[in-house]
Amino acid sequence: MTRRGFILAIAVCVLEVAVCVWLVLASNHEPNKALTLVLALTAGISFVAAGLIAIRRRPDNRTGFYLAAVGYLWLLGGLSEANNHVIYSIGVILSNTAFVALVALVLAFPTGQLAQRPDRLLVKLTLALVVFVGPLLLLFADKPASCGSTCGRSAFVVYRSKTIESAVTVVLTALTIALIVAVAAVLVGRWRRASSALRRVLRPVYLATGGTCVFLVLGNLVSTFSTHVAEILSPVFLVALVSIPFAFLYGILRSRLAQRSVADLAIAVAEREPLRDAIATSLGDPSLELAYAVDDGRLYVDRDGRHFNLPARGSGRTATLVGREGRTVGAIVHDSSLDDQSELLRSVAATVGLALDNERLEADLRSEYDFLLAVVDTAPSLLVSLDTEGRILNLNPAAAAASGYADEEEVRGRHFWEVFIDEGEREAMVGRFRAAAPGFPASAYENVFVDANGARRVIAWRHAPVVDETGRVVRIVCGGLEVTDRYRQEEELRASRARLVAAGDEARRRLERNLHDGAQQRLVALSISLRLAQAKAERDPAETKRLLEQASQDLALALDELRELARGIHPAVLTDRGLAAALETLVARAPVPVELTTPRERLPAPIEAAAYYVVAEAVTNAVKHAEASGIDVTVTVPNGRVVVEVCDDGVGGADPTGGTGLSGLADRVAALDGTLRVESDAAGGTRVVAEIPM
Amino acid sequence: MVRLAVWCADAASATISRVTHSILIVDDHAGFRERARALLESEGFDVVAEAADGAGALARAAEAAPDVVLLDVQLPDLDGFEVTRRLRAGDDAPAVVLVSSRDASDYGDLIASCGARGFVPKGELSGEAVRALLA
Numbered sequence: 001m002t003r004r005g006f007i008l009a010i011a012v013c014v015l016e017v018a019v020c021v022w023l024v025l026a027s028n029h030e031p032n033k034a035l036t037l038v039l040a041l042t043a044g045i046s047f048v049a050a051g052l053i054a055i056r057r058r059p060d061n062r063t064g065f066y067l068a069a070v071g072y073l074w075l076l077g078g079l080s081e082a083n084n085h086v087i088y089s090i091g092v093i094l095s096n097t098a099f100v101a102l103v104a105l106v107l108a109f110p111t112g113q114l115a116q117r118p119d120r121l122l123v124k125l126t127l128a129l130v131v132f133v134g135p136l137l138l139l140f141a142d143k144p145a146s147c148g149s150t151c152g153r154s155a156f157v158v159y160r161s162k163t164i165e166s167a168v169t170v171v172l173t174a175l176t177i178a179l180i181v182a183v184a185a186v187l188v189g190r191w192r193r194a195s196s197a198l199r200r201v202l203r204p205v206y207l208a209t210g211g212t213c214v215f216l217v218l219g220n221l222v223s224t225f226s227t228h229v230a231e232i233l234s235p236v237f238l239v240a241l242v243s244i245p246f247a248f249l250y251g252i253l254r255s256r257l258a259q260r261s262v263a264d265l266a267i268a269v270a271e272r273e274p275l276r277d278a279i280a281t282s283l284g285d286p287s288l289e290l291a292y293a294v295d296d297g298r299l300y301v302d303r304d305g306r307h308f309n310l311p312a313r314g315s316g317r318t319a320t321l322v323g324r325e326g327r328t329v330g331a332i333v334h335d336s337s338l339d340d341q342s343e344l345l346r347s348v349a350a351t352v353g354l355a356l357d358n359e360r361l362e363a364d365l366r367s368e369y370d371f372l373l374a375v376v377d378t379a380p381s382l383l384v385s386l387d388t389e390g391r392i393l394n395l396n397p398a399a400a401a402a403s404g405y406a407d408e409e410e411v412r413g414r415h416f417w418e419v420f421i422d423e424g425e426r427e428a429m430v431g432r433f434r435a436a437a438p439g440f441p442a443s444a445y446e447n448v449f450v451d452a453n454g455a456r457r458v459i460a461w462r463h464a465p466v467v468d469e470t471g472r473v474v475r476i477v478c479g480g481l482e483v484t485d486r487y488r489q490e491e492e493l494r495a496s497r498a499r500l501v502a503a504g505d506e507a508r509r510r511l512e513r514n515l516h517d518g519a520q521q522r523l524v525a526l527s528i529s530l531r532l533a534q535a536k537a538e539r540d541p542a543e544t545k546r547l548l549e550q551a552s553q554d555l556a557l558a559l560d561e562l563r564e565l566a567r568g569i570h571p572a573v574l575t576d577r578g579l580a581a582a583l584e585t586l587v588a589r590a591p592v593p594v595e596l597t598t599p600r601e602r603l604p605a606p607i608e609a610a611a612y613y614v615v616a617e618a619v620t621n622a623v624k625h626a627e628a629s630g631i632d633v634t635v636t637v638p639n640g641r642v643v644v645e646v647c648d649d650g651v652g653g654a655d656p657t658g659g660t661g662l663s664g665l666a667d668r669v670a671a672l673d674g675t676l677r678v679e680s681d682a683a684g685g686t687r688v689v690a691e692i693p694m
Numbered sequence: 695m696v697r698l699a700v701w702c703a704d705a706a707s708a709t710i711s712r713v714t715h716s717i718l719i720v721d722d723h724a725g726f727r728e729r730a731r732a733l734l735e736s737e738g739f740d741v742v743a744e745a746a747d748g749a750g751a752l753a754r755a756a757e758a759a760p761d762v763v764l765l766d767v768q769l770p771d772l773d774g775f776e777v778t779r780r781l782r783a784g785d786d787a788p789a790v791v792l793v794s795s796r797d798a799s800d801y802g803d804l805i806a807s808c809g810a811r812g813f814v815p816k817g818e819l820s821g822e823a824v825r826a827l828l829a
Contacts, residue, residue, distance in 0.1 A: 517797060524817050527817045528732075532732055
């Protein structure tokens with residue numbers, strides 16, 4: 001509003017007041033002129049003043065306009081004090097139009113907009129009631145009965161009728177009450193949906209307006225029965241009415257009041273009070289939250305670094321972005337009832353920009369720290385930090401688990417070597433640690449230790465120093481990788497290789513022995529027999545013949561033994577005809593019945609050989625040690641693997657770890673990534689199962 | 695008469711070219727012992743005893759006091775070198791001729807160092823070979 005407009009508005013008000021005062025003082029039907037003047041003028045002037053202030057302060061909000069309208073129209077109602085019948089009658093009609101503005105004012109508060117359809121409808125109905133129904137009384141009565149002696153004479157009487165007058169009065173009262181109830185219902189609904197921040201704004205306005213309505217209804221009701229009591233209620237109604245603009249004024253001024261609290265906020269920020277609490281106090285919104293912009297404002301996090309979703313439009317919450325040096329550093333998330341106080345929000349946002357930016361950096365760091373902490377806590381590696389004396393400052397769950405202690409606190413503060421180094425190696429470790437001081441250069445080593453639970457662990461450690469800004473080592477970070485399983489596997493592999501080598505040596509030894517004891521002896525004997533025969537050929541033909549026969553037998557035996565030996569080295573039928581044929585030959589030589597099931601197709605040669613020797617060994621054991629009377633041999637090829645199963649009905653009790661036969665087979669199967677298991681108990685029966693992937 | 699003549703002839707040839715040696719045959723293979731006995735007896739040796747292992751060899755040698763022990767290197771209990779050392783340790787120790795179906799080169803210095811007179815591969819065993827070592 002321009003200054004000229006403002007002066008004009010005041011001038012109009014002054015003019016109205018002057019007219020009103022003159023009319024009241026000159027009125028021939030106003031019994032209580034002093035009281036009427038004080039209250040009527042106070043109410044009118046208050047509304048106009050509050051309205052004009054509101055229009056000046058908040059030109060964007062129509063609340064001021066409605067306030068001023070109520071005041072101006074109310075003062076126009078002073079015309080009803082005129083002794084002139086026409087002016088009196090017009091004054092009566094105009095005085096009621098103030099209620100139209102009042103309804104609009106209440107329904108539009110605090111945004112100043114009649115945004116909802118019911119709001120607009122109620123304003124229109126009030127207007128219709130005031131303009132069309134109220135004035136009907138002036139058409140049918142010189143003076144309405146409800147007026148008593150306080151009314152002038154109607155200038156617009158067309159037909160005098162007590163009946164119609166009474167009917168119009170009743171209808172008017174009923175419609176007025178209905179309207180008030182409807183408005184009240186809308187306001188109650190709005191109250192129930194309102195947030196606590198909005199309620200604080202609405203409360204004084206609703207109380208004042210509600211009180212006014214109560215007295216208006218009472219006045220209307222009472223005036224139907226007693227003009228005297230109605231006259232007494234009239235000033236009370238006026239007092240209530242006067243409180244309305246003050247309530248609205250408070251609502252309008254609250255941002256101005258809050259503006260003062262921005263100064264307090266600046267002090268609170270400077271004194272490093274909790275930022276959220278300080279802003280919440282300034283804006284009067286206890287539900288206020290702060291969000292910190294990270295990732296160039298693409299994401300928001302809360303103080304703890306957790307992801308924060310800014311509220312959606314219409315959710316009842318609003319995010320006011322806080323910028324600094326052209327960047328968004330965060331957001332103040334507050335109740336949407338503060339939306340109309342954009343100036344205040346801008347002031348607050350500007351005040352807290354630096355502090356919020358600092359907190360954003362902290363939140364950023366916290367988020368980073370939380371991420372690192374999560375990485376450290378979930379890492380399978382052991383992570384331990386030490387002070388320069390070698391004491392454990394901190395350790396992650398993997399390291400705590402590897403220490404064997406149930407509680408990390410049992411480990412913290414102890415020397416690294418007391419927890420992770422075996423006693424025998426401790427002294428050397430302490431020596432190395434002390435020798436590394438003060439620089440503690442990065443180092444790596446592996447150590448075997450027995451943890452607090454007695455489990456043997458092998459850890460590959462790496463140590464690295466952490467220095468402060470002066471370059472002094474403040475702590476040492478130790479990263480460890482548990483390689484116990486790798487060690488175990490390597491040891492198993494070494495053992496398996498050694499067993500395979502030993503088995504090979506043993507096989508060669510056995511072969512040499514068999515050759516030496518068998519065929520070689522036969523051939524030696526043959527050689528001697530032939531030499532004897534040669535010596536006796538001439539002198540003793542009979543003996544020579546006997547010796548030659550003996551030599552022939554020796555030769556046949558030597559051949560048999562060589563054949564058997566060759567079969568023991570590798571069955572030729574396995575190479576030539578495959579596993580099925582080789583196993584058929586094998587079981588045919590077994591002294592007990594063997595039920596054999598084999599696949600028809602050829603399998604890879606190493607698998608066929610392993611399967612053959614598994615069956616050969618298991619069948620030999622069943623016959624030799626288990627005294628079995630029947631054996632089932634099954635070779636199947638399910639799902640890309642070969643399963644060899646040998647079951648016997650012998651005495652059981654086979655020990656897969658005893659002897660070289662089964663463990664040698666296990667190594668042979670393991671070399672093909674397969675597994676061999678022996679199920680055998682003292683109750684009888686043994687089941688040997690080898691599974692080899694193709 | 696014929697028998698006598700043969701005997702005389704044999705005795706004469708033995709007297710002329712050979713000295714009769716009493717011999718102990720030690721081998722864990724009965725087949726070899728049997729054929730060695732036949733061969734050596736046919737060549738004028740007096741096979742006084744047989745043994746199948748080292749302990750038996752030491753015992754038979756003590757009982758029969760042979761001139762020669764034909765000793766297999768590989769025995770179930772003691773090996774031939776050890777048996778040789780023990781046989782050679784006493785007074786009137788018999789000469790020891792080691793035999794084996796392996797080659798002498800398999801044993802290196804062991805044969806010489808244990809006190810044996812020599813080594814004959816089993817496939818080349820003959821009275822001649824044994825005598826050559828005893829000479």
